Amino acid sequence: MLPLLALLACTDSVPTVTHDTGVDGRPHDSGSTSDHDHDGYDSTTDCDDTDPSIHPGADEICDGVDQDCDGDIDEDVPGDGDGCRDPGMPAFPDTVDTLHLGLRTGTGTTDGTNDGGIEVCLGADALGNELCLDPYKPDWDDLEPGVVDVVAFEGLSWSRADLDRFEVRASDGGDKWVPVGFEVALDGDPIYCRQVDVEMGDGGGEVMSWTDPEGLTSGCDTIFDSPLTHGPLVGAVGPDHARIWYRTHATRQVLLRVAEDEAALAKAPPVHYGYPTADRDFTETVQVVGLQPDRRYVYSLEILGQTYGPWELFTAPKDSSPTTLRLAFGSCSKDDDQPVFGPILAWDPDIFLFDGDNHYGNTDDLSALRQFYRWAHERPLRSALLAETSILATWDDHDYVGNNTDGTEPGKDVALRVFSEYWANPAAGLSDTPGVFFSHRWGDIDLFVLDDRYYRGLDGTLLGQAQQDWLVEGLDASTATFKLVAGGSQFTPYGSADSWGEFPDAWDDLRQELATRGIGGVVFLSGDVHRMELRSLTPWSGGAMLPELTSSSLAYPVPSTCGSDSSEPDRLVCEEMRGFMGLEIDTTVSDPYITVHVIDETGVERHTWTLLASDLQP
Incomplete structure (x- = not known):
């Protein structure tokens, strides 16, 4: 027994302890239960x-x-502020509220039509009433060569079960139409897509009606060139965030990825799973957070397994920090061809401000307004600018409701709805004061962008008293070296009947507030008049110098004439030209400055004007 007891005693006196390694290489005690x-x-x-x-x-x-x-x-990683989770495809109801109908016309010079009698029928209800749609939009030239026309029909209350065919009819037929594709989305659900080879009309080889022999089924993804129909667009950027906008043809899953370089982007997980909805015309704006100041990022979009991009964006410097900024702006873009965006791209601004009349829809029709925005965003050089430059925008009369329209227009809420769908500004109005106005900061430069239409004339002011109070209080509270105030209409009291000149009391109130509060560093930016102007506006007694820079037009057919300078004593320069203005701003030097570059549509610099911060103080 003694040898056995001795062995047991020896064993008990030397316990065995083993170690393994944790995932970070640190020793881990396998005998512990705490890890x-x-x-x-x-x-x-x-x-x-x-x-x-x-x-x-x-x-x-x-x-x-x-x-x-x-x-x-x-924290400190790109995200969407909501955990980058995939909410999944939304459920589509059995009763259809919103239907999107797309029609693509061939590119031949005679493929379009002015027939005016096209209709599309999808079935019949329980009472035998045909469920047909009129694809025409007021104020838009429908069914033209190479164009994808989209019409939204809201409040239908149609049963999906009643929709069983796709038939297109021509009532006249005298003017041939050559469609090449049709698509239908029900509350965003892309239920029908077909590329076709048919000629509609009453001539030889033409048909007055065509019914898809395969029924209401899909034979393609979309009649657009890709499911990413428009965009992307980089909207407002800050030191730690950036807004990214895009549009799809229907409710599709969209994966947004953001990284600091192309190599990281290739393996980056999505920062946002998007499902653009029918009520916003399949547009979506994502605010990407967790970014670092003054840094380059790259981003991409993935739809239906296809990756688009990469594109780059740059964040703003830290708030209130001395900085440099290249800001370009312009207004009035009506022509199909817009070559001015070539020189704008070459000038390479940090921010581009669309200062009103960004299209000439002149309509309050929902589908027509959306069509004009799509037309504007797909201009070739312009779309390249949108994808990689921070874009801000306001409106003026032509992209609001119509020429010289004001706050009494019944269609202004439709205009506001579509504006918010198609731009990615940092904000829109106040909680109790709707509109498109907002403020934005870049380092120690503040930008106040005004809405000069929604409230015009309602209370004897151009902005409405609430917006004017917001502007004055914002300027007074601002610690920025320069405060840029932008609006579509000219500020000069010598302006047209569609300017601040029609509201002299409101203009005097604004000038007086600037003077009595000792607000300096203010520079006004405007558009509208189809010519370039540099002005030094008359300040209120004791107030600071008030420069006004008018940049118009980007792409309007004919510039307007300057007239006589003798009748407008605050005007320093006037050029009858198309182009843009570029502001080169530096607040890092002892006397910060803005150098204004007046550049024509070919890229030739016509004028410069340097404004010193010391000269803009009361």
Whole structure:
């Protein structure tokens, strides 16, 4: 017995302890029960001891989880502010509220039609009433060569079960039409798409009606060139965020990826899963957060397995920091060809401001307004600018409701709805004061962009008193070196009947507030008049110098004449030309400055004007 007891005693006196290694290479005691996920951190410091990817020092990713156990979620990594989660495809109801009908016309010079009698029928209801649609939009030239026309019909209350065919009819037939594709989306659900080879009319080889022999089914993804029909567009950017806009042809899953370089982008997970909806015409704006100041990022979009991009964007510098800024702006773009955007791209602005009359829809029809915005966003050089430059916008009369229209227009809420669908500004009005006005900061430069239509004339002012108060209070509170105030209409009291000149009391009130509050560094930006002007407006007694820069037009057929300078004593320069203005701003020097470049549509610089911060003080 003694040898056995001796052996047991010896064994008990030398316990065996083994070690393995955690995922971070630190020793881990397998005999311990406090580090259940074997990541080298026990439950006193590990905020999730069941997941080895979560522990202090872990890499944070956007998923709504605190990976590094610092108490913050998704910090300092690109995300959408909602955990980058995929909500999944929405359910589509059995009763149709909104239907989008797309019709694509061939590119031949005679493929379009002015027939005016085309209709599309999709079935019949329980009472035998045909369910047919009129695809025409007021104020838009429908069914023209090479164009995809889209019409939205809201409030239908149609049963899906009643929709069983696709038939297109011509009532006249005297003017041949050559469609090459049709598509239908029900509340965003893309139920029908067909590329066709048919000629409609009453001539030889033409037909007065055509019914798809395959019924209401899909034989293609879309009649557009791609499911990404428009965009992307980089909207407002800040030190830690950027807004990205895009449009699809229907409710499709859209994966947005953002990274610091192309190599990282290739393996980056999505920062946002988008499902653009019918009520917004399949447009979506995503605010990407978790970015770093003054830094380049790249981004891409994926739809139906196809990746688009990459494109680049740049974040703003830290708020209130001395900085440089290249801001270009212009107004009035009506022509199909818009070559001015070539020189704008070459000038390489940090921000481009569309200062009104960004299309000439002159309509309050929902589908027509949307068609004009799509037309504008797809201009070739212009679309290239939108994809990689921070874009801001306001409206003037022609992209509001119509020529010289004001706040009494019954269609202004439709115009506001579509404006918000197609731009990605940082804000729109106030909670109790709708409109398109907003403020935006770039370092120590503030930009106040006005809405000069929604309230015009309602209370004897151009802006409406609430917006004018917002402007004055914002300027007074601003610590920025320069305060740029932009609006579609000219500020000069010598302007046209569609300018601040028609509201002298409101203009005097604004000038007086600037003077009595001692507000300096203000520069006014305007458009509208189809010519370039530099002005030094008369300040209120004791007030600071008030420069006004008028940049118009980007692409209007004929410039307007300057007339006599003698009748407009505040005007320094007038050029009858198309082009844009570029503001080169530097607040890092001892006397900050703005150099204004007046550039024509071929890229030739016509004038410069340097404004010193010291000269803009009261």
